[in-house]
Amino acid sequence: MNDGEEGTGRTARPKRVDARRNEENLLDAAAAVFVASGVEAPVRDIAARAGVGMGTIYRHFPTRADLIVAVYRHQVEALAEAGPALLSKSASPYAALGQWIDLFVDFLVTKHGLAAVLQSDNAGFETLHAYFLDRLLPVCTELLDAAADAGEIRSGMESYAFLRGVGNLCIGSDHDSRYDARRLVGLLVAGLARPH
Amino acid sequence: MNDGEEGTGRTARPKRVDARRNEENLLDAAAAVFVASGVEAPVRDIAARAGVGMGTIYRHFPTRADLIVAVYRHQVEALAEAGPALLSKSASPYAALGQWIDLFVDFLVTKHGLAAVLQSDNAGFETLHAYFLDRLLPVCTELLDAAADAGEIRSGMESYAFLRGVGNLCIGSDHDSRYDARRLVGLLVAGLARPH
């Protein structure tokens, strides 16, 4: 997992400098292209932008999903860490849940096409799907459980389905000013609240 | 609009019998393939199943979207007509809304990949998007307005966004037993109810 800056291991031989440079260029280029043309931009565009060939991109990132994961890894990690933090700072678990969902929606809505790709059943995006689930599902489960234990929401809500539902609601929220994902997610979270 | 069975018009020359037969075979084949492989099945598969060439399919249905619309036209019309009927029969507008949404969700959930394609921003599916909006948005608006007038739901909900939200929640509800679109849509509708 740690393919970080320093090759500290004795047995691990450091990567060649051109390889490291290309990987960085690729990440920058991908981020730029994703912003400009969305996450589903052709791989060739990213390679061209980074000034490398097709082979290079696929050697560093075996599949598109890996590249996407690498580009957004920092933000997803931050999101995962924000969950417990909100839970301890907020007035109630339900409030923390709402705030965390807001962060999640803000993240998805600002990434062209990411929400759409997250639920795509195209083989090759399983890695992406798995990564998001791996990092965010436990956090979401914790928030939901806390709110349920506090009696603030209906019990029995599967966190997996809930997370996917929120993600789905974010699809297409770019390029359509008439569609406000935040509003709908707000409705969903409101619907989750225990009726009284 | 009326390209129906009988060419009754004096000036309209009837279509050739092979053309009419092929169009019917195409519709049947498409329906079968959609059930078996989903709405995004390759056009070649449909042509092969119908026993016609690629040219034929594209002459009858200029784009994939037109074919999909043709296949599901009857069900969409029935859905559109069910709106007013429910409104007049149900105990309350809100109940009618809920029942109509259930019909909509049932329709989407049983059509592999249709919900996904409905929101696709791929050029070429605009026709499909437009048709669904054209037929269903007025119905949804009527139901929402009635429920709002009755004071049963929060006011100010854009019917367009609401309809899209429901459609989005249906994405991927096939091929994933852990994701229950009906449940989530229920939550969304519950969230719409006026808090009391």
Added chain:
DNA sequence: TAAGCAAACGGAACGACGCTCCGGAAAATA
């Protein structure tokens, strides 16, 4: 019935795309 013509057909072909493969270049090493 036979000729002529518009309508319709079939499938090769094109461009776009994701991804693979391998000959060669470049960096590390001796």
Added chain:
DNA sequence: TATTTTCCGGAGCGTCGTTCCGTTTGCTTA
């Protein structure tokens, strides 16, 4: 500098949506 190891570039393959055009087929008219 010579050798080895790593990495690179981009041509090429398979798939898909869609177009194009030579050929066939059903209708019409003499």
